[in-house]
Amino acid sequence: MARIFEHFVVCGIGPEIRTLDGAKGFHGFDTYYLPSLLDQYPPPNHTLYPPPPPQLPTCVLPAGVLFYSSGFDSNDAYTFPRSYPIVLTEGDGTKIYVSCIAFRDPVSEDIAEAYCIPANSFADKCICLVSRSPSFRLLKNALEELFALCFSPNGSSKPLWEVIASLVSTVPLPTPGKDRVLFAIDNCLLSVEAPPKDGLPHVDISFQPLVQCLDVDNLIKFFTAVLLERRILIRSNKYSLLTLVSEAICHLLYPLRWQQVYIPLLFFSGVDYIDAPTPYMMGLHSGVDTSTLAMDGVVVVDLECNRITTTEDIPPIPEQELGNLRGEISKLLYPNVVGIDQIKDGLYSSSEQYSKAGNKPWGEDHDLHLRLVFLKFFASLLSGYRNFIEISATHVFNTQAFLTMRSRSTGQPPEPMLTRFLDSHGFMDYIERGLGSEENTNNLLDKLQDALRRGQNPVSILPSNSVEPEIITIADTDVGNSGAGSKYTYDRFPSNIRTEEQEDKRKQILAVASGLSSSSQSVSSGKDSKSETLTPLERAAERECMVLDIKVKLQGLWLRLLKLGPTDDPLSSFEYGTILALIESDAEGIGGSGFVECIREHINQGWHCQLTEEQFLAVKELLKTAISRATSRNDMSTIRDALEVSADMYKKDAHNVSDYIEHHLISLSIWEELRFWEGYFDYLMESSSNKSANYASLVAAHLIYVESHMAGLGIPDTDIKLRGFLSHIEHLLIGYWGITNFKGQSMFSHGLASPRSKDATVENQQPAEASGVGRSWVQSMFSRDTASRSTSFSRVRKWTSDGGSSAANENGAPRQRDLSATGQKKTQTNVRLLRGHSGSVTALHCVTKREVWDLVGDREDAGFFISGSTDRTVKIWDPSFRGNELRATLKGHTRAVRAISSDRGKVVSGSDDQTVLVWDKQTTQLLEELKGHDAPVSCARMLSGERVLTAAHDGTVKMWDVRTDTCVATVGRCSSAVLCMEYDDSTGILAAGGRDAVANVWDIRAGKTMHKLVGHTKWIRSIRMVGDTVVTGSDDWTARMWSVSRGTCDAVLACHAGPILSVEYSTLDRGIVTGSTDGLLRFWENVEGGIKCVKNVTVHTAAVLSINATEHWLGIGAADNSMSLFHRPQERLGSFSGTGSKMAGWQLYRTPQRTVAVVRCIAPDLERKRICSGGRNGLLRLWEATINI
Secondary structure (H helix, E strand, O other): OOEOOOEEEEEEOOOOOEEOOOOEOOOOOOOOEOOEEEEEEOOOOOOOOOOOOOOHHHHHOOOOEOEEOOOOOOOOHHHOOEEEEEEEEOOOOOEEEEEEEEEEEEOOHHHHHHOOOOOOOEEEEEEEEEEOOOOHHHHHHHHHHHHHHHHOOOOEOOOHHHHHHHHHHHOEOOOOOOEEEEEEEOOEEEEEEOOOOOOOOOOOOOOHHHHHHOOHHHHHHHHHHHHOOOEEEEEEOOHHHHHHHHHHHHHOOOOOOOOOEEEOOOOHHHHHHHHOOOOEEEEEEOOOOOOOOOOOOOEEEEOOOOEEEOOOOOOOOOHHHHHHHHHHHHHHHOHHHHOOOOOOOOOOOOHHHHHHHHOOOOOHHHHHHHHHHHHHHHHHHOOOHHHHEOOOOOOOEOHHHHHHHHHHHHOOOOOHHHHHHHOOHHHHHHHHHHOOOHHHHHOHHHHHHHHHHOOOOHHHHOOOOOOOOEEEEOOOOOOOOOOOOOOEOOOOOOOOOOOHHHHHHHHHHHHHHOOOOHHHHHHHHOOOHHHHOOOHHHHHHHHHHHHHHHHHHHHHHHHHHHOOOOOOOHHHOHHHHHHHHHHHHOOOOHHHHHHHHHHHHHHHOOOOOOOOHHHHHHHHHHHHHHHHHHHHOOOHHHHHHHHHHHHHHHHHOOOOOHHHHHHOHHHOHHHHOHHHHHHHHHHHHHHHHOOOOOHHHHHHHHHHHHHHHHHHOOOOOOOOOHHHHHHHHHHHHHHHOOOOOHHHHOOOOOOOOOOOOOOHHHHOOOOOOOOOHHHHHHHHHOOOOHHHHHHHHHHHHHHHHHOOOOOOOOOOOOOOOOOOOOOOOOOOEEEEEEOOOOOOEEEEEEOOHHHHHHHHOOOOOOOOEEEEEOOOEEEEEOOOOOOOOEEEEEEOOOOOEEEEEEOOOEEEEEEOOOEEEEEEOOOOOEEEEEEOOOOOEEEEEEEOOOEEEEEEOOOEEEEEEOOOOEEEEEEEEOOOOEEEEEEEOOOOEEEEEEOOOEEEEEEOOOOEEEEEEEOOOOOEEEEEEEOOEEEEEEOOOOEEEEEOOOOEEEEEEOOOOOOEEEEEEEOOOOEEEEEEOOOOEEEEEEEOOEEEEEEEEOOOOOOEEEEEEOOOEEEEEEOOOOEEEEEOOHHHHOOOOOOOOOHHHOEEEEOOOOOOOOEEEEEEEOOOOEEEEEEOOOOEEEEEEOOOO
């Protein structure tokens, strides 16, 4: 019979102490440390039971572990133990339920001594009961009894771990609807049973926390967001609330199931997962700061404040179902208020079913009726759905026919919420589960629809509990066997008995921590007169024996590691721990080099690198450690061998784990070590120059092999071609043999052009600056400057830590290149990183030349950029001061900045805090705070005459007078959020579009609405107005060209395969450029009979965010941090004829290499041929192309 308790687990500080950042050792009381699995039952060597989830320690102590100078204090609530549940979700969607108690426990004496932790210190510890059954109350009660038994002054009659072993091993999982299991923990009697399977799913929680934290409207809004599978973040300062509310809302989805990512309690260090693009439901403690995250579209449910916020609207439930749902919930929660004017017998058919539960404290009856209320909602919303289930090659449900039927019955068009719901994974999963399965016969939704149609009570669909369950009593077999009157008391939670291997591993780790190794201990203990009299030859022989002994041990451990079974976890095995200790504790590098040699010999003997996924992770982790230790010793041969072994394993292993390699091995410190690359290329030169084959071919072949190492480390770079290799070979030639060496003269015998030739193809081959690490190390070899080469490799670590990458020249200083004595022409592009923001860059503005003249004088290179971020700051950047671009930081907003504009003397910014701030450019002082919008501000524009025009998600466009700090007028109103606007200051015409899919045009000076341009079917994302023409781009995959004077649609541009995020109008040839999420640029031109697409460009692979054009230049920016600059040569302008294609004259001039960062906004300065992008990692990337035409 299955057991109800799968594991008892203890988590806390283990023998190997690391901070959350990975630093080893004790770093004080104010630092959080990684928790470890300390003890468990069943033990890890028990072959009949699977191990507990590997993520368990991190999840049960989500904040990490803290050290304290004192333990429990009855006068200090912060020291009290905390009890809370968590839920873990496995890859197949099954749930694991865990009850936790966290408390302060004394630090073990051996750990305190090894890490020099102050005596009598305490640290967080957590005990857990793990189960596959959602028996929250049972898990909580059983765990609290064990905790009380441990620290009871009266003690227990048996050792605590014997009590735990008996509990986990003997208590069975009851048969649903048949059994009730009784068992005891010491003198406390507990019971557990499960309801019948043909009723509602088993729920052992109360729904009261959900309805107490959220009012009726917010509860329905929360439920709708879950139903539509939005990205949902639940916030609370109590762990229990996060789990209980998450579980409650998931059960209210019945008969649907939540199909997306589900993490009710997210560990603090995983806060960056909140910006993940896929739907999820996560719970996060209120104390974790999320201000640096983008949070676009995330539905934030604040349980402490009864508040739900999001930047994207949640479509409401259809009116009929909404009214019924709100009324039914109100009857249950407030029966005395809802029924205050009803007569005694009641007038409503459903009043009787709530009267019993409504007039007494919240209990199981309330939980049941709340679940039935939401089940009735689904019965109404999906009325008649069974008639539209169709099994075909393309679908199982005829959504369009169902919506048509519902529209006819309600007399209303299809509701947006219902349309989205029918496309959700949860609904499709429900339909597919019901096809041809037994679940369809016990479908309570179908039963409820039939019962309501017959006028029956909804409770009648539930199975009756007339049959009494069979009582199963679990007796304590050890009663009476203990010594009479013997008691076991504890001053701390005891450790389980360790095996000899576990104890040896613990001692090895602590010895390393205290700066001692087993070899050094033996040397110090065995030091005598004999050792002092050894000759150098005898010492060498003794060392050789020691090396051989270590290698023999490593060989045995390596083979045992490969033989671990499929249920074993190599990362927690004795073999892995011992190999790791040998590598880390050996100051001479014998362990690391010996381990690499073991793998190399095994490969040479025909091993095919067939590893399980877990084994592969363990081996890569050991190789990473060996490389890092060898780097600190400048052991180039071990580093080289380890990299080559890593590459071989990656190529041969069918189970390689690319994510692990990308996120862990990529952070090796080796990429920052200049001496490794110098030594490695010395090795290449030596091994190649002694061979008779063509020298250039051999060196190029070695470099290609190095590229395979990069691929082995998860850094594929297919763009490193032979031209780049030969460039580097020439550089080595100059540095080692001089320009006249005959081998160097034969290098270019391949017929390839020199990489320094001035043809356009080579000029477009820009020096790499960030995207592929393979390209960056080749480019770093071009420079002999140590600092620049080191920083080029530091991008790898930066990328893993802050989600982005940086340029090789991070301080903005120009690179010094010494490629040849002839003096190469300076590179014509320059990409710099501007650092300063600590959150995502959400707004960018380019200052015009006229504004620059007014501020710093008429300098050609004095373009300014102004940026806003989720860190709530606005920053002004002056690119003319290289290395010191940041001119000012403006503080005042309390939430993310979304819009920026400026005039000659002022900067204006709009924010999610619903305010507009006006600053003085020169003094950086805050001048005005403009309040009046009721939602986040999305657009801002400075106008002449000290006026500001703003638009917001409340659907209004307002004009402000900065001098009087007042709103002059609400010049426009839309039915939904405004996302984009354009204003012609010369005519007073304003155009705006947004989520209502309507482009509104107003004449501000006349104070009237000119037109409502209707045609788009989804959100309008971009708008451009030039003269009498307005161009709009929409999520409906089309762009439209409108006439302002006539209010008509002149053309529909419909060739993109995704939403159109950016549009531009070229005044010179009256053409249009559109950019979409499909990554395509399309050039459109007016021809006889209409407008047509004359050119497609596929430079970008992600959504095109920005298009800006001048007479001869076109700047493009995309979400993958790629940019492109298009040019239309002046000499071609005169050749355009009326019949020729003018828009086709735009030619791609240059594009820099993209980086890893995700871009949120782009601002071009085409007058100075600059494009700046703002990334989610907080970095601004400024690309400057200085071009001579």
